[in-house]
Amino acid sequence: MRMAFWLPVVSLWRRELVRFARDRNRLFGAIGQPLVFWLLLGAGFEKSFAPQGIASGYLEYIYPGILLLILLFTAIFSTISVIEDRREGFMQSVLVAPVSRIGLVLGKVLGGGTLAFLESLIFLIFLVFLDIPISIASLGLTLIFLAVMGIALTALGFAIAWQASSTAGFHAVMNLLLFPMWVLSGAFFPAEGASRWLAYLMAINPLTYGMDGLRQSLYLTTSGANTHLWFCVIISVAFAALTLSAAVWQVYRKEK
Amino acid sequence: MQAAIYVENVSHKFGERIALDSITLQVMPGEMYGLLGPNGSGKTTLFRMLCTMLPPDHGRIRLIDKNASASAVRANIGVVFQHPSLDARLTVLENLRHQGHLYGLKGRPLSQRIEEVLDMMTLTDRAKDRVEVLSGGLQRRVELCKSLLHHPEVLIFDEPCTGLDPGARRRFWDDLDILRRTYGTTLVLTTHFIEEAERCDRIGILDRGRLIAEGSPEELKRTVGREVITLETRDPKGLQLQIEKIVRRDIQIIDGQVRIACDEGQQLLAQLYPLLQEKVQAMTLSVPTLEDVFVQRTGHGFQVEDL
Numbered sequence: 001m002r003m004a005f006w007l008p009v010v011s012l013w014r015r016e017l018v019r020f021a022r023d024r025n026r027l028f029g030a031i032g033q034p035l036v037f038w039l040l041l042g043a044g045f046e047k048s049f050a051p052q053g054i055a056s057g058y059l060e061y062i063y064p065g066i067l068l069l070i071l072l073f074t075a076i077f078s079t080i081s082v083i084e085d086r087r088e089g090f091m092q093s094v095l096v097a098p099v100s101r102i103g104l105v106l107g108k109v110l111g112g113g114t115l116a117f118l119e120s121l122i123f124l125i126f127l128v129f130l131d132i133p134i135s136i137a138s139l140g141l142t143l144i145f146l147a148v149m150g151i152a153l154t155a156l157g158f159a160i161a162w163q164a165s166s167t168a169g170f171h172a173v174m175n176l177l178l179f180p181m182w183v184l185s186g187a188f189f190p191a192e193g194a195s196r197w198l199a200y201l202m203a204i205n206p207l208t209y210g211m212d213g214l215r216q217s218l219y220l221t222t223s224g225a226n227t228h229l230w231f232c233v234i235i236s237v238a239f240a241a242l243t244l245s246a247a248v249w250q251v252y253r254k255e256k
Numbered sequence: 257m258q259a260a261i262y263v264e265n266v267s268h269k270f271g272e273r274i275a276l277d278s279i280t281l282q283v284m285p286g287e288m289y290g291l292l293g294p295n296g297s298g299k300t301t302l303f304r305m306l307c308t309m310l311p312p313d314h315g316r317i318r319l320i321d322k323n324a325s326a327s328a329v330r331a332n333i334g335v336v337f338q339h340p341s342l343d344a345r346l347t348v349l350e351n352l353r354h355q356g357h358l359y360g361l362k363g364r365p366l367s368q369r370i371e372e373v374l375d376m377m378t379l380t381d382r383a384k385d386r387v388e389v390l391s392g393g394l395q396r397r398v399e400l401c402k403s404l405l406h407h408p409e410v411l412i413f414d415e416p417c418t419g420l421d422p423g424a425r426r427r428f429w430d431d432l433d434i435l436r437r438t439y440g441t442t443l444v445l446t447t448h449f450i451e452e453a454e455r456c457d458r459i460g461i462l463d464r465g466r467l468i469a470e471g472s473p474e475e476l477k478r479t480v481g482r483e484v485i486t487l488e489t490r491d492p493k494g495l496q497l498q499i500e501k502i503v504r505r506d507i508q509i510i511d512g513q514v515r516i517a518c519d520e521g522q523q524l525l526a527q528l529y530p531l532l533q534e535k536v537q538a539m540t541l542s543v544p545t546l547e548d549v550f551v552q553r554t555g556h557g558f559q560v561e562d563l
Binding site: 004007008010011012015018019022023087088089090091092093094095096097098099100255 | 341
């Protein structure tokens with residue numbers, strides 16, 4: 001029974017990786033744009049933005065935000081295919097196979113999540129240009145946040161893609177929901193300096209806690225762990241559980 | 257004998273549009289059953305129900321056995337879709353292996369089974385090729401392999417030959433023959449090709465969501481009569497009235513042509529000759545086809561305009 005559950009999950013997961021490895025464009029696509037963003041925004045706001053406690057300026061401030069953006073972009077790239085796959089492609093044959101719907105979602109989301117995680121790892125190399133002291137604990141916690149947020153965002157993308165009728169619709173959701181969620185996560189500017197209503201929006205945005213947790217993990221060596229960090233962990237894991245459930249629910253719902 | 261598939265009084269609506277209207281039919285084990293109908297007749301909706309993708313609003317569909325759960329049904333059917341379901345970036349072998357995993361097959365037994373089906377479809381030397389480099393016909397054969405891996409009792413196809421050239425289409429039908437001989441598998445397929453329906457043991461003809469005829473192709477054609485006369489004319493209405501006066505029965509106008517189903521075509525033509533000489537541009541006398549069955553029962557042509 002256990003075996004029967006995991007075999008298709010692993011197979012679906014592996015397919016995501018193989019496809020990705022065979023498509024060079026995707027490898028650079030998800031990392032190129034955030035990289036350009038990082039350099040342009042970082043250099044552009046260098047003098048006009050002076051966040052507290054950050055030595056090397058905006059380039060450093062926005063660095064964890066770019067990590068999150070890479071996760072978001074990879075998640076979107078790997079779930080957008082679901083829209084056509086389901087009606088006129090590969091997913092059709094998965095749907096008529098005796099595969100549990102939870103297994104289907106897990107395979108696809110873990111696959112996309114793994115890709116997002118790996119892409120963010122590549123970007124983590126740029127840490128060497130920043131003046132952030134890194135320890136095993138801070139790196140470990142950072143990786144955990146990247147993995148959890150990678151899965152959460154892929155599951156969110158999946159849930160949206162599964163009910164979208166066209167890729168154009170998905171792009172609309174991306175521009176109106178996913179990208180603003182990123183902007184309002186604290187990736188771009190801290191809530192303290194934002195106007196009141198925006199700060200409220202940022203407080204109810206689940207990505208804010210993933211972002212904050214990621215940032216705190218990176219600076220763990222200098223600032224140490226506090227209760228707020230654990231709060232971020234809990235919210236982020238809950239967010240991942242919620243988006244996964246939403247994805248599973250979408251698949252069941254569309255079968256009725 | 258117990259039927260392999262029961263469709264009992266199935267109806268389905270999409271919004272206000274009736275896609276299926278009280279369909280009842282049975283498919284016996286080992287039978288090749290064709291669902292023939294023009295686009296929009298409801299055959300793809302019925303296909304999706306048969307392969308467990310869409311539960312019907314009303315009525316029941318029973319596959320394999322009475323109390324089978326969706327997942328038990330899934331384990332026993334093989335499905336080939338109208339649109340390709342292969343991952344074009346993966347090789348033939350990778351696609352098949354993945355498919356096997358979905359059905360709980362793995363390791364040595366899976367490799368053996370893959371070899372077996374590739375051999376049956378003479379695809380062994382293409383196993384390492386990526387699907388994207390294969391021709392449409394070859395891809396179809398890989399789809400067929402894919403659907404066979406888990407020894408399904410019932411195979412269900414949706415418009416299996418759409419987009420294939422005549423050679424590949426012939427080849428596909430030969431493959432189905434091999435399959436039936438080897439495994440005695442029950443086959444259900446939807447099609448809008450008359451020639452394909454002719455090759456089935458039994459067919460159900462669908463029109464606008466209703467099953468308008470069912471039987472073997474021969475049985476159905478016999479109901480039309482022995483011959484069909486088609487007359488091309490500039491004034492179908494007028495000709496229809498005049499002929500009806502002479503032969504004293506109902507004559508149909510289909511797609512601007514006057515159509516008479518009868519048993520003694522030549523005699524009838526002789527009888528009508530004076531009239532035809534002056535009004536008719538072209539006439540044909542032919543043996544009825546399934547298209548004639550469709551036309552006879554529905555009063556309209558087979559190529560229905562998109563509504």
